[in-house]
Amino acid sequence: MKRFAAVSLICCVLAVMPIPAVHASDPSTDCNIDQGPCSKRAGDREIIFDISPKPVEAMKEITFIVHVVSSDYAPALLLDLSMPGMHMGKNEVLLKKRPDGKYSGTGVIPRCPSGRKLWQAEIDIPAAGKVSYRFNVAF
């Protein structure tokens, strides 16, 4: 009984040990979204991705902004949100074209009670291919 209690206690302590914080410098991220927009290339196009307001927080309505530089593409783009390594269901945001040529739409990034903060936004750019950005969100 004492051994059971001791092992239980040790496991409880291990179980509640804080999950190591994932920082923007984490190699699994490729976009420090809180510092500003992130730029990538899809085909020969430059795609700039941004989220507002900052810091980017889970469980709050946020605006996703995508700028396809020097291009006049479809009237809308689809942004797919997912958590690398964990199935979190289908969470898509429709980005509509604004008068300034950028695409934007509002959505929510859910909080994962496991403590994971890494999310991926994948945008399908017609005729150029898919481009994805991995970033952390604050709780």
Next chain:
Amino acid sequence: MSPSDSVYLLMLGSGLLGGFGHCAGMCGPLVATYALNFRTVSDPPARDAMLPHLYYHLGRISTYGTIGGIMGLTGSFAGIVQSIERFQNMTMAAIGLAMIIMGLAASGMLPFRKKKGNGSGPGSAASFLSRMVNRVIQVISEARTPGSFYAIGMATGFIPCGLLYTAYIAAAGAGADAQSRTQGFLTGMSMLLLFGIGTAPSLLLIGRIVALKAEWIRRRLYRIAAFFMIMLGVVFIYRSVVR
């Protein structure tokens, strides 16, 4: 097939996929420990073994449907979640506490059930407290009526879950696009009911597999299960107070 029909199919499919890809890992241990506890405290005939699980999932899906309906009615995810977040955390902490009590009771580490009138006078505060604690432990660890399984399921439906939040976001989005509040409520509720039904097979399977273990294996696993119950309970309480 109309677009709305495809949304319902998508929710059912999302629940099915998520059930095996997400819930089995995140909620599987909870269902497994609960199933082990149930088997030991009541040992029902095999033909009735699924009923508690069905009541449990019915309760869980009822909660999903109700909150989904509210999401659809208001068309707002963030607003509703913010208002129920504290309650969700309290529920998670309460479930964590219940799991710890179940684990301790299962391991035989709680003396209250065994020692009645342990030296205290019948009218003393210690005796009253002991009786109260004993009663609470009994209610939690020996729940065996359909109502209690349904209630436990309803309570666990409030546990914060990322996959569930995504389903609520979809329901709120559908509600925002609905032509009336009633339509929004019904759409949101139907979407979450289907999502919940989709998640049930994986968790039912886990519960069934655990419950079907041979008696001697179950006896051996039981101490481990008690152990996991306590651990999970601590994790639940920890997560309810720390983000």
